[in-house]
Amino acid sequence: MPSVWIPLLIRLAAVAAGGLVAGALFGSVAGALTAAAILLLMLLSHTAHLARLQRWLKAPEQREIPDAWGAWGNVFVDLYRMLRREHKARARIEADLEVFSQAAEASPDGLVFLDNEDHIVWCNRVAEQQLGLRGERDVGLLVTNLIRLPRFAEFIANAREGESLQYRPPDRKGRVFSIEAIRFGRDRKLLVSFDVTQIEKAETVRRDFVANVSHELRTPLTVISGFIEHMVEDPAPDPAESKHQLVMMDEQARRMLHLVDDLLTLSRLEDETQLPREEEFDVRDLIFDISAEGRRLSGGRHSITCEVVPALLKGSREELRSAFSNLATNAVRYTPEGGRILLRWQMREGKGVFSVEDSGIGIPEEHIPRLTERFYRVDRGRSRESGGTGLGLSIVKHILLRHQASLEIASVPGVGSTFSAVFPTWRVTPPQG
Numbered sequence: 001m002p003s004v005w006i007p008l009l010i011r012l013a014a015v016a017a018g019g020l021v022a023g024a025l026f027g028s029v030a031g032a033l034t035a036a037a038i039l040l041l042m043l044l045s046h047t048a049h050l051a052r053l054q055r056w057l058k059a060p061e062q063r064e065i066p067d068a069w070g071a072w073g074n075v076f077v078d079l080y081r082m083l084r085r086e087h088k089a090r091a092r093i094e095a096d097l098e099v100f101s102q103a104a105e106a107s108p109d110g111l112v113f114l115d116n117e118d119h120i121v122w123c124n125r126v127a128e129q130q131l132g133l134r135g136e137r138d139v140g141l142l143v144t145n146l147i148r149l150p151r152f153a154e155f156i157a158n159a160r161e162g163e164s165l166q167y168r169p170p171d172r173k174g175r176v177f178s179i180e181a182i183r184f185g186r187d188r189k190l191l192v193s194f195d196v197t198q199i200e201k202a203e204t205v206r207r208d209f210v211a212n213v214s215h216e217l218r219t220p221l222t223v224i225s226g227f228i229e230h231m232v233e234d235p236a237p238d239p240a241e242s243k244h245q246l247v248m249m250d251e252q253a254r255r256m257l258h259l260v261d262d263l264l265t266l267s268r269l270e271d272e273t274q275l276p277r278e279e280e281f282d283v284r285d286l287i288f289d290i291s292a293e294g295r296r297l298s299g300g301r302h303s304i305t306c307e308v309v310p311a312l313l314k315g316s317r318e319e320l321r322s323a324f325s326n327l328a329t330n331a332v333r334y335t336p337e338g339g340r341i342l343l344r345w346q347m348r349e350g351k352g353v354f355s356v357e358d359s360g361i362g363i364p365e366e367h368i369p370r371l372t373e374r375f376y377r378v379d380r381g382r383s384r385e386s387g388g389t390g391l392g393l394s395i396v397k398h399i400l401l402r403h404q405a406s407l408e409i410a411s412v413p414g415v416g417s418t419f420s421a422v423f424p425t426w427r428v429t430p431p432q433g
């Protein structure tokens with residue numbers, strides 16, 4: 001029998017006993033009145049407890065659970081226990097939710113949760129930055145009204161696996177984000193966005209590179225094929241003319257060879273699995289060799305001098321020779337007759353600096369940051385005339401990078417340029433004594 005019935009029976013028995021005792025002492029009317037009075041008191045007590053329960057139920061979080069004895073006491077204790085169990089369960093769910101939202105917040109990708117009608121339910125900070133959303137402001141709004149993209153509504157409606165859209169925010173030029181829509185649960189969707197700016201850039205560089213190489217090869221090939229066509233049409237040409245044509249063809253073929261050699265050098269240098277040799281060599285010897293090479297190329301048109309403090313440099317002599325020689329050759333090619341070129345090795349705050357200073361044509365400032373890009377030239381015609389491939393400085397940059405060295409360029413148009421390779425202290429053994 002439930003615990004409320006026994007106390008009730010006891011109380012009713014007490015009411016009956018009270019009524020009977022009063023009846024025996026003061027007559028039956030007094031007995032009935034006494035029983036009725038006790039019953040009334042019991043009713044009032046129940047009503048008072050009911051009222052307290054009702055009051056407490058209106059704000060169970062804010063008020064203490066009422067105190068009582070007997071059956072009402074048991075009810076209140078049971079209620080109190082239930083409430084505690086519910087509190088604990090809620091705290092557990094809240095903690096799980098917190099961990100989940102922290103994990104979603106830590107995601108390097110942007111995440112946007114949508115309800116079954118494509119309203120935003122939640123988004124992380126990365127999504128805010130990438131897609132220009134604002135969590136607090138945009139929750140509950142239709143995502144298609146916030147991300148303005150052609151075909152976006154259709155893309156969200158279909159949410160096909162493996163399909164993505166590219167988003168280029170109008171206020172952040174050059175940035176590209178990829179968005180994917182994933183279905184989950186009951187017709188809910190998750191938008192995932194990630195930054196593909198670097199991938200896009202690499203793809204553009206690759207495309208430009210292929211276009212540039214094709215263009216560079218096409219020019220000499222067109223010249224050669226033109227001469228061949230001419231020879232086929234006129235099998236007995238004037239010997240002087242045919243010699244001239246062969247010389248021109250030879251020149252173009254050499255140009256292509258030079259270009260292919262530079263391309264092979266670049267691709268070898270870009271292979272990061274092949275580290276440069278680490279040998280210690282005398283910088284002075286190397287610079288004297290290079291100045292001799294420069295003089296040969298100049299053919300007496302420039303004054304080429306060296307200023308070198310003795311030192312040992314650690315790295316691949318072959319690669320560094322190619323880098324230094326490229327800088328010296330450029331100085332000869334871009335310095336008009338009568339100009340001065342100085343090859344220098346000096347120590348600067350413990351670092352070793354190789355520099356080539358010329359009194360040449362100089363470079364306008366806006367071109368300087370781009371000079372080491374493949375095929376970048378300030379004056380295409382002048383570079384070609386002097387046998388340039390447009391790859392020299394990017395080869396230099398790669399070689400220096402492989403030696404943890406940096407390239408500094410200072411130039412004034414019409415006055416001259418200084419290209420400096422700066423080596424870290426640990427690669428240089430300074431002059432002794």
Ligand code: ADP
Nearest residue numbers: 330331334377378379383388389390391392393
């Ligand atoms: P290129 O084969 O065209 O010389 P580089 O990569 O060696 O290619 O150089 C890129 C461009 O930098 C050149 O086309 C030229 O415009 C400029 N440049 C390089 N060195 C010098 C220099 N010493 N003086 C002036 N311009 C230079």
